Amino acid sequence: MKRFLSGNEAVAWGAWESGVHVAAAYPGTPSTEILETFAPMPDVYAEWSPNEKVALDVAVGAAYAGSRAMAVMKHVGLNVAADSFFYASMTGLEAGLVIVNADDPFMHSSQNEQDNRRYAKFARIPCLEPSDSQEAHDLVGVALDISEQFDTPVMLRLTTRISHSSSLVELQGVRPPARTEKPPYRIDTTKYVMVPGNARRRHPVIEERVTKLAQFAETFPYNRMELKDRALGIVSNGVAYQYAREVFPEASMLKLGMTYPVPAKMLREFASQVERLIVIEELDPFLEEEIRLLGIAVEGKSIFPICGELDQQVVRECAIKAGLLPPSARVPVVTPEKGPLPSRPPILCPGCPHRGTLYVAKKLGLVVNGDIGCYTLAFQPPLGALHTCGCMGASIGVAHGVAKAGIAQRNIAALGDSTFFHTGMPALLNVAYNRSNVTTIILDNRTTAMTGHQQHPGTGRTLQGRETVQVEFEALAHAMGIQRVHTVDAYDLKAVEAALKDCLEADEPALIVARRECALMPEARKQWMPLQVNAERCNGCGLCFRIGCPAVVKSGELDAKTGRPKARIDPLLCTGCEICAQVCTRRAILFRHQLIENKEQQQ
Amino acid sequence: MSERSTEQTPINFLLAGVGGQGTILASDILAAVGLSIGHDVKKSEVHGMAQRGGSVTSQVRWADKVYSPLIGLGEADFFLAFEKLEALRHIEMLRPGGTVLVNDYAIPPLSVSSGNDDYPDNARIERILSAVTTRYYWVPAIALAESLGNARVNNVVLLGALSHFLPHVPLAVWLESVRERVPQRFADLNERAFLAGREAMEKDR
Ligand code: SF4
Ligand code: SF4
Ligand code: SF4
Numbered sequence: 001m002k003r004f005l006s007g008n009e010a011v012a013w014g015a016w017e018s019g020v021h022v023a024a025a026y027p028g029t030p031s032t033e034i035l036e037t038f039a040p041m042p043d044v045y046a047e048w049s050p051n052e053k054v055a056l057d058v059a060v061g062a063a064y065a066g067s068r069a070m071a072v073m074k075h076v077g078l079n080v081a082a083d084s085f086f087y088a089s090m091t092g093l094e095a096g097l098v099i100v101n102a103d104d105p106f107m108h109s110s111q112n113e114q115d116n117r118r119y120a121k122f123a124r125i126p127c128l129e130p131s132d133s134q135e136a137h138d139l140v141g142v143a144l145d146i147s148e149q150f151d152t153p154v155m156l157r158l159t160t161r162i163s164h165s166s167s168l169v170e171l172q173g174v175r176p177p178a179r180t181e182k183p184p185y186r187i188d189t190t191k192y193v194m195v196p197g198n199a200r201r202r203h204p205v206i207e208e209r210v211t212k213l214a215q216f217a218e219t220f221p222y223n224r225m226e227l228k229d230r231a232l233g234i235v236s237n238g239v240a241y242q243y244a245r246e247v248f249p250e251a252s253m254l255k256l257g258m259t260y261p262v263p264a265k266m267l268r269e270f271a272s273q274v275e276r277l278i279v280i281e282e283l284d285p286f287l288e289e290e291i292r293l294l295g296i297a298v299e300g301k302s303i304f305p306i307c308g309e310l311d312q313q314v315v316r317e318c319a320i321k322a323g324l325l326p327p328s329a330r331v332p333v334v335t336p337e338k339g340p341l342p343s344r345p346p347i348l349c350p351g352c353p354h355r356g357t358l359y360v361a362k363k364l365g366l367v368v369n370g371d372i373g374c375y376t377l378a379f380q381p382p383l384g385a386l387h388t389c390g391c392m393g394a395s396i397g398v399a400h401g402v403a404k405a406g407i408a409q410r411n412i413a414a415l416g417d418s419t420f421f422h423t424g425m426p427a428l429l430n431v432a433y434n435r436s437n438v439t440t441i442i443l444d445n446r447t448t449a450m451t452g453h454q455q456h457p458g459t460g461r462t463l464q465g466r467e468t469v470q471v472e473f474e475a476l477a478h479a480m481g482i483q484r485v486h487t488v489d490a491y492d493l494k495a496v497e498a499a500l501k502d503c504l505e506a507d508e509p510a511l512i513v514a515r516r517e518c519a520l521m522p523e524a525r526k527q528w529m530p531l532q533v534n535a536e537r538c539n540g541c542g543l544c545f546r547i548g549c550p551a552v553v554k555s556g557e558l559d560a561k562t563g564r565p566k567a568r569i570d571p572l573l574c575t576g577c578e579i580c581a582q583v584c585t586r587r588a589i590l591f592r593h594q595l596i597e598n599k600e601q602q603q
Numbered sequence: 604m605s606e607r608s609t610e611q612t613p614i615n616f617l618l619a620g621v622g623g624q625g626t627i628l629a630s631d632i633l634a635a636v637g638l639s640i641g642h643d644v645k646k647s648e649v650h651g652m653a654q655r656g657g658s659v660t661s662q663v664r665w666a667d668k669v670y671s672p673l674i675g676l677g678e679a680d681f682f683l684a685f686e687k688l689e690a691l692r693h694i695e696m697l698r699p700g701g702t703v704l705v706n707d708y709a710i711p712p713l714s715v716s717s718g719n720d721d722y723p724d725n726a727r728i729e730r731i732l733s734a735v736t737t738r739y740y741w742v743p744a745i746a747l748a749e750s751l752g753n754a755r756v757n758n759v760v761l762l763g764a765l766s767h768f769l770p771h772v773p774l775a776v777w778l779e780s781v782r783e784r785v786p787q788r789f790a791d792l793n794e795r796a797f798l799a800g801r802e803a804m805e806k807d808r
Contacts, residue, residue, distance in 0.1 A: 004638060004646075108649060132645075132672075165647035165672030166634065239672070246670040313675030333677030335695045336734030339727075341688065342720035344621065344712040346657035382717055520655070545717045550656050553716035565718065572754070573655075 005169045007162040010133040011100055012037035013169070014140030019176045020070045020098070021045060022062035024055035026422060027451035028074035029109040030163035031102035035072055039463045043178055048454055048463045050421040051392070052077035056084040056099065063093035064192065066183055068144055075103040075116050076391065080423070082119070089123040090202050091192050092151035096144030102158040105282045106309040111372070111391060113307065115284035120155045120260045124206050126213050127155045127260040128222070129238040133167045139222065139257065150209055150216070157259070159282065161239045161309065214261040222257025225270055232324060233274025235267070235287055244280040246312045247319060262290045271296045278303060278324070282310050348377050350551040351519035351528070351575030353490035354443050358385035359547050359579065360496045361412065369402065371395035371415035371424070374450045375443050383548040386414070393423025396431060396440050403436035410504055414441045418448035418456040420473070431509045432480040439503040439510045442473050443490070445518040453521065477511045484508055490516035493582045519575050529576035529592055533567045537588035540564030544580040544589065552580055613666035615674040619693045620685025621710045623655040625758035628784060629683065630661035632762060635780040637665035640772055647672040658689060681768065683761050686710050687728055694735050702738045704764050706757060708745045740764070740804065747799045756796035759785070763800025
């Protein structure tokens with residue numbers, strides 16, 4: 001059966017068809033849809049774990065227990081899970097374990113651009129790389145087989161362009177029959193207890209495994225030589241292979257489906273058959289270095305860029321510059337003189353509950369140590385209310401460090417509900433235990449919004465839709481030893497301000513839960529009601545423009561006195577959150593109840 | 604069509620708009636149409652950080668065999684712009700002489716609504732587009748969609764307009780792909796939206 005699937009959907013299908021029973025992940029672009037596709041499939045267990053390390057430990061546990069397992073994360077997620085990644089390499093497993101890792105070249109939605117093939121090599125874990133959805137599907141099963149054959153976790157490395165592009169996939173549509181009886185847990189302490197004595201015995205085993213894998217790579221069918229014109233030989237992998245094929249239809253290619261370890265013999269043979277050998281790969285010169293280590297002369301990053309994504313245009317231009325293609329190969333491009341165009345960066349949605357909270361922080365002149373989530377967008381003008389953002393969970397720890405260093409003013413920490421569970425919790429415990437006067441705001445929108453509204457321990461639902469415990473931040477903070485805790489409606493600017501002032505006056509750890517569900521949630525959508533500006537009262541003072549809501553726009557009408565354009569509210573965008581109405585000192589923006597009263601009077 | 608046979612060269616579609624406008628659905632339909640008429644198809648979309656309000660692009664390629672999921676600079680044969688400013692932002696993606704359909708609809712970005720930037724007027728937009736191609740067409744997609752009772756179907760109106768330029772694709776294939784991908788209770792509305800867009804282009808020529 002043929003289906004048109006994204007790489008992520010194809011991975012989910014591949015996992016299901018190859019009998020993966022347990023899968024765990026933390027949502028992260030571009031990897032999120034893998035678990036969302038997998039979770040509703042029959043006879044599987046899938047979960048959102050609070051962070052990637054937990055997810056990997058869960059998958060390892062399932063594989064120790066003899067079930068095929070999958071852990072999924074974006075590239076930076078593997079930084080969080082790195083500790084587990086390394087021990088899992090040491091212990092090996094009882095059943096197949098595939099770790100799906102999605103790198104994000106060009107950082108479409110990430111804070112850095114790391115190439116995680118280096119992690120695979122670092123931890124001596126084989127790395128497979130698909131170049132389209134079909135291979136994304138097929139390589140999951142292949143990875144699990146390799147995992148079992150060589151007693152190792154296997155990394156399946158995707159990139160954004162593989163995850164989020166779609167092509168045809170031939171599916172089996174069937175799954176091997178499930179285990180009928182539950183086997184006993186196999187105890188093997190020398191293998192699974194990594195105390196120094198055991199670990200010392202394991203390390204040579206791991207090195208030997210890499211040697212065997214390298215031999216296996218020589219005949220691995222996804223490492224494929226396509227011999228055509230011998231003047232140019234291209235080694236490539238992943239989506240870069242597709243760009244290379246498009247630009248050099250006649251060149252000889254060695255396409256590597258396994259990029260760690262590399263097949264030395266195959267590479268030597270390929271090199272000997274072509275006149276000029278180049279590598280086309282995204283991000284790091286990973287294959288280039290591996291080939292050079294074999295003593296083979298090769299070019300790569302001297303021709304193609306190390307930063308960002310490739311595409312056929314980049315590959316073609318670079319190839320022309322390096323004399324690999326004639327200038328006539330250039331595709332004609334017309335770049336008209338456009339003059340300055342207004343940019344359209346991502347922004348907080350109209351009606352976003354974070355807008356109100358962070359507006360108040362800005363109004364009070366506070367420095368905010370922020371975190372990864374929708375609210376990160378509040379760093380931009382006109383809101384300009386967020387001042388640091390490093391990685392998931394960094395906000396509270398950074399604010400604590402600032403407080404301990406001692407500065408004139410008070411910084412606050414702000415992070416989302418899901419991020420709090422991810423890595424904010426231990427950081428808050430640190431604030432409580434080591435007593436800094438950090439005020440932490442949990443921007444609690446009742447979901448993991450930025451990745452597309454996933455559940456977490458605060459929502460009371462699991463990924464597979466079961467009802468579950470709903471953790472209360474307030475009780476948690478109390479248990480950690482934080483006495484000063486406020487819960488406020490994030491749309492209520494006065495309440496947010498009062499809570500913040502109370503916390504800042506006190507010299508102790510404090511927590512504010514600024515709660516209001518994300519404006520895009522189905523329940524919130526039902527409440528949408530566009531507000532209106534009373535043009536007679538508005539004098540174009542511009543206060544309401546400073547909150548950075550895209551629904552507040554300048555109208556064509558100028559105020560007679562000030563000469564400034566009056567405000568208008570776009571009814572297609574406005575949700576009626578009333579943040580602008582609270583900001584307007586002239587009461588020119590009608591509140592919801594006023595609009596309803598007006599309507600009733602008209603009838 | 605005979606000179607640009609898809610055996611050698613893919614047909615490349617670029618779709619660009621603002622988050623929340625339905626560009627992704629439109630590209631899904633376009634991919635389905637390509638598959639229905641027997642092409643190999645690849646589709647690629649860029650997810651930004653925001654849910655609503657940021658720039659969004661999506662790309663679809665049809666050919667006997669498609670390698671890259673991306674369209675290179677100057678390689679788009681058809682460009683569907685769901686918003687006027689976004690048409691300008693991506694116009695160099697179009698093959699010189701390619702076809703661009705522009706939704707006659709503006710969503711001013713924050714920098715415009717807060718008064719720091721100016722939104723380009725239609726004359727300036729036409730000037731810039733015409734440097735790349737004479738085949739640019741305005742589609743009153745919002746007005747047509749509103750006349751059918753729902754501004755949201757403007758994305759399908761645009762697809763209907765596009766279909767006019769692909770005479771080798773049977774109308775039935777388009778309509779079936781549209782109906783399969785929209786919520787069932789809106790299937791008739793979307794079909795009317797598609798036909799309205801298609802007709803608008805026929806009148807225009
Ligand atoms: S998705 Fe929700 S939380 Fe994120 S910016 Fe939009 S309204 Fe705010
Ligand atoms: S804050 Fe009030 S008075 Fe000032 S521009 Fe906005 S609506 Fe008009
Ligand atoms: S009420 Fe005001 S702040 Fe809220 S969405 Fe509408 S225009 Fe934006």
